[in-house]
Amino acid sequence: MWFDEATFYQIYPLGFCGAERENDFGEVRHRLGKISAEIPRLKELGVRAVLFNPLFESERHGYDTVDFLHIDRRLGTNEEFKALVAEFHAAGIRVILDGVFNHTGRRFPPFQEVLQKREGTDYRFWFNINFYGDSRYHDGLDYENWEGHPELVKLRLENCDVQNYLMDAVRMWIREFDIDGLRLDVCYLLPQWFMELLRRTVDAEKRDFFLVGEVIHCGNFQQNICPERLNSITNYECFKGLISSFNSDNLFEIESSLTRLFSDQPWALYTGKRMLNFVDNHDVIRAYTALKEKRNLCNLYTVLFTMPGIPCLYYGSEFGQEGDKSDFDYHLRPDIDMIDKTAHPELVEHIRKLIRIRNTSRALIYGSYRKATIMNKNFSFVREYEGERIIVAVNISDSDCTVRVEEAEGTDLLTGQVRNLNDIYLPPFSASIYRKN
Numbered sequence: 030m031w032f033d034e035a036t037f038y039q040i041y042p043l044g045f046c047g048a049e050r051e052n053d054f055g056e057v058r059h060r061l062g063k064i065s066a067e068i069p070r071l072k073e074l075g076v077r078a079v080l081f082n083p084l085f086e087s088e089r090h091g092y093d094t095v096d097f098l099h100i101d102r103r104l105g106t107n108e109e110f111k112a113l114v115a116e117f118h119a120a121g122i123r124v125i126l127d128g129v130f131n132h133t134g135r136r137f138p139p140f141q142e143v144l145q146k147r148e149g150t151d152y153r154f155w156f157n158i159n160f161y162g163d164s165r166y167h168d169g170l171d172y173e174n175w176e177g178h179p180e181l182v183k184l185r186l187e188n189c190d191v192q193n194y195l196m197d198a199v200r201m202w203i204r205e206f207d208i209d210g211l212r213l214d215v216c217y218l219l220p221q222w223f224m225e226l227l228r229r230t231v232d233a234e235k236r237d238f239f240l241v242g243e244v245i246h247c248g249n250f251q252q253n254i255c256p257e258r259l260n261s262i263t264n265y266e267c268f269k270g271l272i273s274s275f276n277s278d279n280l281f282e283i284e285s286s287l288t289r290l291f292s293d294q295p296w297a298l299y300t301g302k303r304m305l306n307f308v309d310n311h312d313v314i315r316a317y318t319a320l321k322e323k324r325n326l327c328n329l330y331t332v333l334f335t336m337p338g339i340p341c342l343y344y345g346s347e348f349g350q351e352g353d354k355s356d357f358d359y360h361l362r363p364d365i366d367m368i369d370k371t372a373h374p375e376l377v378e379h380i381r382k383l384i385r386i387r388n389t390s391r392a393l394i395y396g397s398y399r400k401a402t403i404m405n406k407n408f409s410f411v412r413e414y415e416g417e418r419i420i421v422a423v424n425i426s427d428s429d430c431t432v433r434v435e436e437a438e439g440t441d442l443l444t445g446q447v448r449n450l451n452d453i454y455l456p457p458f459s460a461s462i463y464r465k466n
Contacts, residue, residue, distance in 0.1 A: 031237060032078065032210065032260060032339060034388070035078040036077055036078070036334075036340050037077075037125075037305065038078070038079050038342050039342065041091075041311045042091075043104070044359070044361075044362025045064065046061065047063070048101070048103035050090075052095075052101065052102070057105065058102065058103050059109065060103070060104050061109050061113050065116055068117060068122070074347070074380070076384075078209070079122055082212075083214075084101055084110070085099065085100060086100070086101045087101055087134055088136055091127070093136075093180055095133070095134050095137055097194075098201060111205060114207055115207070124210075125241070126202060126206075126210075128199070128214065130219065130223070130227075131183060131186075132183045132215075133182050134180065135182060143155075144170075147160060154188050155184060155188055156183065157172060158172050186223050203235055210239030211240055213243060214243055216243050224253060227240065239261075240259045242261075244265065254302045260303075264338055267286050267287065267290070268307055268308060268309075272316070275320060275425055276319075278425065278426070287337070288398075291337040292397075306333055306339060307341045307343065309346055310341075314352065315350055317349045324458040325458055327375070327376060327379045328460050330380055332423060334383035334387050334393070335393055340383075340387070344365065345368045348376070350363070386462060390412075390419055390464070392414040393419055396412035396417070399413070401420065401422075401435075402422075407424040407425065407455060409453070417464070419442075419463065420439060420450055429454065431454050431455070433451050434453060435451060438465070438466045440464050441462065444461075447466070450463055
């Protein structure tokens with residue numbers, strides 16, 4: 030499918046466009062042009078899908094939705110977003126939205142009616158309400174929320190009216206905006222039957238619609254990557270393993286995860302399935318900030334683009350943007366105009382090469398995974414599909430090394446160099462991607 034072969038690019042619209050932190054629900058601002066201006070650059074980079082974090086009307090950060098049917102007024106209008114999607118499609122780039130179905134903001138009209146009419150409205154059945162309790166907002170009632178955050182009111186998904194409301198919204202997003210997929214926020218909390226309902230709904234509208242679930246733990250979620258539910262889930266295990274391995278000079282950690290998830294062993298969890306891979310996003314420290322040895326940044330992206338799964342870039346990180354989780358995560362979500370796009374040209378060029386290499390290699394998209402060699406500071410692995418064999422070798426140390434893989438000749442897709450794969454020389458902080466000749 031198209032999403033298996035695409036490089037994704039994640040944008041947090043409210044941050045990217047420099048929106049106000051609080052929605053005053055006043056006049057509409059017209060900021061989507063900031064995103065439109067980046068489309069030629071993304072196309073040239075090789076991006077084939079853009080993943081938007083929440084952009085529907087909300088109180089603050091987007092995950093506290095107020096209106097599922099209208100674009101946040103801090104960004105623009107429905108018509109402007111419809112035109113933006115058409116621009117992306119004209120550039121050959123698919124569009125995925127963030128589906129926040131587990132909870133809403135307190136200003137969501139059905140919840141406001143419950144606060145006003147209490148037992149006098151049928152909307153009380155849309156939420157898990159305790160009329161004998163009291164919330165931290167002293168509402169004279171209490172309610173279930175998302176993981177202890179009272180500003181995020183949990184929806185009662187088993188209610189048929191809630192289901193109809195959400196599915197009608199999804200159908201509207203597809204029919205009006207022509208979107209190509211959804212990221213399911215806190216998917217680990219969504220019932221399997223809800224994923225199946227959503228799958229049936231989107232398939233009726235667009236057969237190649239992409240559904241990816243946000244799963245932040247390292248448990249077994251593989252049964253939900255199936256035709257009846259999801260196409261993919263977020264790969265937090267390898268995200269954590271990559272950063273930790275590089276920072277601790279212990280590549281056994283990430284290699285263990287790759288084998289556990291993708292090898293041909295009968296106990297591997299996701300063999301033949303493609304997870305959404307990343308080295309940072311809107312919820313975690315930027316890769317450049319997290320990585321202790323900055324000279325390994327290109328190596329980090331080399332593994333990201335050659336390991337099994339779908340690579341996803343977070344906006345600005347291709348330029349080496351820094352960002353930590355201080356100031357309520359706002360440092361992770363800067364205005365695109367505040368990002369220095371000239372600071373690390375070598376990183377941008379390296380990522381461009383990696384995208385081009387992956388686009389021209391069926392083995393990197395669909396191939397099997399096998400460990401070749403492993404040491405604390407260097408390792409190599411093999412990806413193979415229908416006769417194409419790719420060998421990836423990485424050295425994260427400040428000393429050179431030689432990796433011995435097999436008696437064969439190969440061409441390094443990064444440099445064009447041809448050598449015997451039984452003797453791969455790696456300078457300090459370097460990597461090679463060989464296609465066996």
